[in-house]
Amino acid sequence: MRRCDLIVLGAGPAGAEAALAASGAGLDVVLVEEAAAAGGQVWRAPAAASPPGLDPFPAEAEARAGAALRARLAASPVESWFGARAWSVIRPAEGGFRLDAAGPEGPLACAAPRLVAATGAVERVIPFPGWTLPGVIGLAAATVLLKAQGVLPGQRVVVAGCGPLLAAVAAKILAAGGEVVAVVDRAAPAEWLAASRALASRPRLLARGLGWALRIAGRRVPVHFAHAVRAAEGDEALRRLRIAPLDASGGFAPGGAERVLEADALCIGDGLVPGAEIPRLLRARLRFDRALGGWVPELDAEGRTSLPGLFAVGDGAGLRGQAPAVHAGRIAGLAAAQEAGRLDAAAFAAATAPERAALAGLAPFAAAMAGLMALRPGAVRDIAPETVICRCEDVTRGMLDAAFDEGAREVNQVKHFTRCGMGPCQGRSCGDVAAEIIAARLGGAREAAGFWTGRPPLRPVPLADLLGEFDYADIPIPAPAPL
């Protein structure tokens, strides 16, 4: 068991910066990360064991920023556990936190008085018939293939969903010589216009977005605004899609004309959902905030949750994006150091002032982006009854409605009735949409539908990974009970 001053779970922008800030203030920090390198999704490292030339977009600021972050971590005293899948976090009786992980060479465990959860977000996909077909992949998955692995997702690709990733993925496919059949955007042009004022607060990012749009327009790729995928078809893999126009609620417009698109790959993402799994597991207080992506922990200005010693930062604590995550991470790392007595109040105030100012300046852009990706209430209304919601257990929308009709009134009851969310992904793929469906039946309030109770293990872990090497002679045999 490794004992340290601070555990940071997740080495994306928020977690890595929290670890570096705390370490810089003198704390002994263990940084636990499932991937093989730091950077998270936005600063993802190129595939393992590949030369630097693999990244097809080396000129992009993201690639340089990710490399710089990895270099700073490597040069710091932070102890990084890469390839470590955290499956348990508990609050032991003696206080603080204990984290257990399945590492590349066997079980790992660490304990500390404080823990920063920086577990990022998961992608939301609003289900439609056929979305389980091979060839349908996430929009974030497409960025992984394109940026970290140098792979085009298909021969004829449709890019669909909402938010800035749409244009980014379509433009990258075109730049790499691929074919984009169409871009299908849930947002209407008016929504992008409404967001443009806030987007202009970060001119470099706005310029990059316009560059993507120009590339898409220059190649005459059709962009279907206020449209969504209604169905995907194929036998063993995707062959074609049907798309249809949306109304102002985000649902399909009654009588709207369908279009058929022939494609062998669909990259689809309908926004992101905060992966607030550690606060949920440890029973910190959560609140539902549609603008921040869903259920998020209640936080103070320094990232403290309602549980002493537990901090939450980055997109897992509410969607704000990469740039705010950096500053929120540093503030939480410094706050942990101050709690541990390594920084006095004046030094803490001085060190965090520029971070707080930066956060405030980034807020309008972050809110506009999160707004474009927020779940539109009408979007789940028109999900057809035969549509699979829970991919792991093949639970359909009709089965969720039937459970409601039989008396299930919040998501844990629905889970018990139907097995929705009980499979190996543990509800990460379906939880937000399932709760939205139940909330709609309850009159609309997500608070009434609740959220799935957090339970260990956080990830499916083979028993063999947990047991490690042992001799039978080492197993303690309890004394027999007295007769």
Added chain:
Amino acid sequence: MSPRRIPGLARPAAVSFTFEGEALAAPAGEPLATALACAGHAALRASPAAGTPRGAFCFMGSCQECLVLVDGVPRQACLVPVRAGMAVWRVAL
């Protein structure tokens, strides 16, 4: 789904591995889910309840759709780098 590697990028040397006994090759270190998709194997398993074909979906370790047996151990193909001599099989249910 027919993903393909973007030409002209420097990649590690290809290594050989097998899927369902079929000999395949991919750059060393490439995630197994990507290598299988590039080799034309988009469908990796059938869903346990309805038996419908499934393949890699999130490519980042979250969705669990790309579960395969790697040298006899169940693994998410998107999190396993390709190594020479790896024997990969579908998960039998």
